[in-house]
Amino acid sequence: MKNLPFACVAGALVAMLTACGSSFPPPTDRLASAEAASRSARELGADREPRAALHLKLAQEQIDQAKTLMQDGDNKRADLVLQRANSDAELSVMLAKENTAKAEADKAQERVKALKAGK
Template structure:
């Protein structure tokens, strides 16, 4: 029984730092911010979740908890991607509304 516990501790320490996943999550967060996620309440909420998870994962990596950090970064990437898609949707809705308003103005001018 003790051998299993020692083996599991040894394996936990050998999980490599999730550097690539961290970079990916940070890039997704940055993209969401650049797309204007902070302007849309739903997108801003998911962006906030992603950034909190990124910060939490950095602390876990520093503490050697690489496997847990990797799991959290997976969720952070998903939240950042959702924030990005919500921001894109909001941008597209605004553009569509503007086009409809212009069309209405043109029709009213005839």
């Protein structure tokens, strides 16, 4: 009988921890951010650059996985997956921008060569 209060306290503690663990809010802001970054990457032409396209594909797969996790109520894991998705989408944006900047630099060098050859 001496252990009864301890058992009650332990049981209450387990119940509280379980309740707190399952009440992680849906990561809707992170989902919106990852989707926006993916959209930006597509608009910047990430589909045309292999490295950017790979990271864009990974981001989309992770977004889809996170949506499934959210439907299943696993919001904490969905949040972690969306963090990865956002990182991959942002990397895709940066790679697409790098590709565009490189193409513009190459065109500028060609114009300079053409001007020098015309002298």
